[in-house]
Amino acid sequence: MSVLVTGGLGFIGGYVTRDLLDAGRGVTVLARSNTPTPEMAYALRDHAGKFAVEVGSVEDLDGLVDLFSRIRPKAVVHSASNVDVANLYRDPYLAFRSNAGGTVNVLEAARRTGVERVVDISSIGVLAANQYQPIDAAHPIILARSGPGSGAYGAAKATGELFAFAFQQAFELDVRIVRPSAVYGFGMRWHSANYMKQFVEPAVRGEPVKLASGGRLPRDYTHVADVASMTVRVVGCPDDADRVFFAATGGPLVTAAQAARLVAELVPGSSIEISDDMTPDDEVEASFRGVLSIENARTQLGWAPRYASLREGISEYITTYRAFLEAVPAAARSSHLTNG
Numbered sequence: 001m002s003v004l005v006t007g008g009l010g011f012i013g014g015y016v017t018r019d020l021l022d023a024g025r026g027v028t029v030l031a032r033s034n035t036p037t038p039e040m041a042y043a044l045r046d047h048a049g050k051f052a053v054e055v056g057s058v059e060d061l062d063g064l065v066d067l068f069s070r071i072r073p074k075a076v077v078h079s080a081s082n083v084d085v086a087n088l089y090r091d092p093y094l095a096f097r098s099n100a101g102g103t104v105n106v107l108e109a110a111r112r113t114g115v116e117r118v119v120d121i122s123s124i125g126v127l128a129a130n131q132y133q134p135i136d137a138a139h140p141i142i143l144a145r146s147g148p149g150s151g152a153y154g155a156a157k158a159t160g161e162l163f164a165f166a167f168q169q170a171f172e173l174d175v176r177i178v179r180p181s182a183v184y185g186f187g188m189r190w191h192s193a194n195y196m197k198q199f200v201e202p203a204v205r206g207e208p209v210k211l212a213s214g215g216r217l218p219r220d221y222t223h224v225a226d227v228a229s230m231t232v233r234v235v236g237c238p239d240d241a242d243r244v245f246f247a248a249t250g251g252p253l254v255t256a257a258q259a260a261r262l263v264a265e266l267v268p269g270s271s272i273e274i275s276d277d278m279t280p281d282d283e284v285e286a287s288f289r290g291v292l293s294i295e296n297a298r299t300q301l302g303w304a305p306r307y308a309s310l311r312e313g314i315s316e317y318i319t320t321y322r323a324f325l326e327a328v329p330a331a332a333r334s335s336h337l338t339n340g
Contacts (some may be wrong), residue, residue: 002026003235004073006106007057008051008179009036009044011187012121012180015228018047023232027051028071030080038333039187039308042151042324058102064109072113075235078106079121083117084191086281087152095152096159103308104175107167107175117174118164119234121227124181124246125150134293149288165243176234176241178227179294179297181248184313186320192259193285194219195256200317201261203270204325215260215274216251217282220292223307223316233301241300249308250294262314332340 001225003020007013008029012037020027034053052071056063058080068076069260080101082088087262089096103120110118127135128143141148141158146156164175184196195214202209229249234245242295278286307313 001074001104001236002028002071003077004028004030004068004076005077005079006030006102008077008295009033010079011064011185011189012183012224012227013077013079013232014040014043014187015185015224016079016231018044018119019228019232020077020235021047021050021262023188024227028073029053030056030067031132032057032127034167037187038328042328043187056138058105059098061108064105064235065112068109068113069114070079072291073163075117075119075236076110077119077121077231078103078114079264081121081157083192083269083274085125085150086191088153089151089281091150092155095156096238097260099153099156100159100163104163108161110174111167111171115173116296117176117235119178119231120160120164120177121153122161122177123150123157123193124179124248124288126161127154129287133192134250134291135246136293137242137246137296149284150282164271167259168243175241176237177244178231178234179244179246180222180227181246182219182221183224183227183247184221185317186324188224194221195338196221196259196314199260200267200271200314201321202317203263203267203272204321208271209260209273211274213275213277213279214282215257216255216278217274218250218255218289220248220253220289221259221310222248222305224304225316226307229306230297230301230303233297233303237301239268242296245297245301246292246294248292248294248296248311249305250292251308253289253291254310259310259314262311263318266315266318268309275298281320
């Protein structure tokens with residue numbers, strides 16, 4: 001099966017690309033640039049030259065239709081997304097244009113060109129305030145007085161999910177949805193709200209870390225490798241499988257302060273401080289966090305997280321980041337940061 005991965009050089013998308021190749025799939029990547037970040041170039045180093053790269057944007061419907069028509073993928077994994085949640089909170093229209101509009105464009109291009117399955121990488125940010133635990137795919141995303149807890153980002157992701165079902169109903173387009181939770185790992189971006197990058201990478205470099213808030217905020221931290229492995233299972237899942245799966249550990253939530261302590265234990269001599277103070281944004285995020293059910297993934301996909309232990313997941317991140325620092329010259333890393 002040939003698979004197109006939108007955003008396939010990005011954080012989650014890059015790991016999906018890698019796992020698809022390891023599973024023997026033919027892969028084409030759609031990205032805004034054919035040059036990945038130094039981190040993702042390192043993550044994909046053993047797979048360089050094994051996949052095609054097309055430069056474009058999911059905001060360009062005509063370009064998507066042309067691309068899908070040329071390469072004729074059997075499946076599309078849609079991971080391209082603006083994940084700067086704080087910025088999108090202040091700019092709902094940008095969230096609509098890039099995330100909701102981009103998803104609808106992918107669905108429409110797939111419909112026009114006969115794609116057999118679309119796997120949409122969504123988010124647990126679609127959830128409204130926690131109504132019960134463990135949270136499963138039947139949990140509401142809209143309540144009488146509130147909607148998705150992550151603001152415009154969650155609203156745009158929820159919009160994409162709703163249109164996925166609309167395309168399935170109108171055209172029998174086979175769409176599946178993966179909702180990751182607090183994704184962390186080598187290659188993640190600085191604007192991620194879960195603090196893991198701010199803990200791990202400065203600690204490994206010997207720099208002190210001091211954060212002013214968020215220590216009490218609990219999350220189901222999920223390693224990016226587990227999100228990717230689930231996504232590959234969903235690409236090939238049975239036709240009678242569910243349409244929505246949570247990519248999570250399914251275990252008890254871990255606070256940011258607890259995660260910080262794990263990093264400090266794994267990087268002896270490091271200095272990491274995070275205040276228990278909660279900002280208004282932290283309080284909103286806490287409202288939709290809860291234990292997540294991954295039972296349907298276990299039973300229908302035969303999937304379980306490799307890094308159910310946060311200690312093991314953080315350890316892998318630390319090991320990979322250290323190897324990256326040794327392998328990639330500092331000038332290359334700093335040049336990328338300077339050039340945005």
